[in-house]
Amino acid sequence: MMATVSSKAASVVFDHVTKVYGKDVVAVNDVSLTIAPGKLVTLLGPSGCGKTTTLRMIAGLEMATKGRILIGDKDVTTLPATDRDVSMVFQSYALFPHMTVLENVSYGLKFSGFSKAETLERANAGLSLVGLDGYGGRLPSELSGGQQQRVAVARALVLEPQVLLFDEPLSNLDAKLRRHVREEIREIQQNLGLTVVYVTHDQEEALAVSDEIVVMKNAAIAQIGRPRELYDAPADTFVADFIGEANLVECQIVAVEGDMAEIEVGGIRHRLPSRGLRPGKAMLALRPSRIRVTEDEGLAAAVEKVTYVGPRMEYTFAGDFGQLFAVSDDVDAPLKVGDAIRIGLAASGPVLVPDA
Structure with missing residues (x-):
């Protein structure tokens, strides 16, 4: 109404x-x-x-x-x-x-x-x-x-x-x-x-x-x-990081076709909106709540920290891309420190952002 x-x-x-x-x-x-x-x-x-x-x-x-x-x-x-x-x-x-x-x-x-x-x-x-x-x-x-x-x-x-x-x-x-x-x-x-x-x-x-x-x-x-x-769709890395916390990861824009970009990060390729950016180095913003652990292909990582905060789990994942902070509602079957995992890049998860 x-x-x-x-x-x-x-x-x-x-x-x-x-x-x-x-x-x-x-x-x-x-x-x-x-x-x-x-x-x-x-x-x-x-x-x-x-x-x-x-x-x-x-x-x-x-x-x-x-x-x-x-x-x-x-x-x-x-x-x-x-x-x-x-x-x-x-x-x-x-x-x-x-x-x-x-x-x-x-x-x-x-x-x-x-x-x-x-x-x-x-x-x-x-x-x-x-x-x-x-x-x-x-x-x-x-x-x-x-x-x-x-x-x-x-x-x-x-x-x-x-x-x-x-x-x-x-x-x-x-x-x-x-x-x-x-x-x-x-x-x-x-x-x-x-x-x-x-x-x-x-x-x-x-x-x-x-x-x-x-x-x-x-x-x-x-x-x-x-x-x-x-x-x-934050305008730059400052807004991405200030609004709701974001993990900022360096990536390479390999190609741009129309309004879509193909990027390479951590040895894998992914397609997402280009947001007006051209091929070359760029920053990828990943929200903690949208990071998904997958059994399929994705960024190779290890579980570095595990914290239970009641309604959710908080994790720090580490890999060649650096560190990622992630949260999960699954408190019944949490990951353990040292677990080898893969992080999937979901279609609605990561977003390219210009540097602030």
Whole structure:
């Protein structure tokens, strides 16, 4: 079912935006980007790549050095945060400890011209949206971390912003709770048709919640695409390795015919999409979950490490090609260290990638 886009949801456009701190520290370098109304777009990348600065420029907490920023049809490049119709959910939640949950959620509404009755109604509706009916009288200290995060989301939602911003919202939660809260955020975003810009360094989190992912590297955009596109067709070795872990193996493109390439790796030949590459040295990306042990022909290898992690096995395979990290759901009949194996190159498994 397609989510309905909220009438308040707005697009976000970056038009050749650069942010420089001091004389020469470039935090964001010539970024152009369009986020469609009602979509959840994640800015993903390692520390220092520029994703949080990009988010803060949307919020008006940082000003662009060059370029333009538009929210909807409005140029907000020089507008302060108070004049932008956006709300931000911070990593630290930023709840007032001496205020009740209801008072925290109502706080922003008090400055928006609503009557006391309407403020109360909207605040209670916000708590209901995030599953916290009946929690209004509690203090933040009486809530779990996940509940506090939901209060922060409710406080942002009740303002009905054109754009809702999340800055590493789950990093203070344990793994099980992270999964639960990210599902809630995604469900609320889809149900309400909100425009959401979400910052994280967690690849799995980005893949799970996003309509589109913007992968950033060294203050610039490395690739933009839907989660499946980035996973299956990374633009280069950086994106391949950063999104969902990839084994990068050197290979030789022997021939290219149309859009298919014949490669040689570890003494065997394999055909796969050329992705615009020409004959010569290239890199092959192999996802750990798509590495298959086969009895037929394949890359000769030995099992070097075996680790049991509950729902799956983790392996390190070694051969003339180097080392490969692989995972398998078969925990009942695991391989053993020292086993001689062959690794099959499945049709949908490996992908050629340009070097970053």
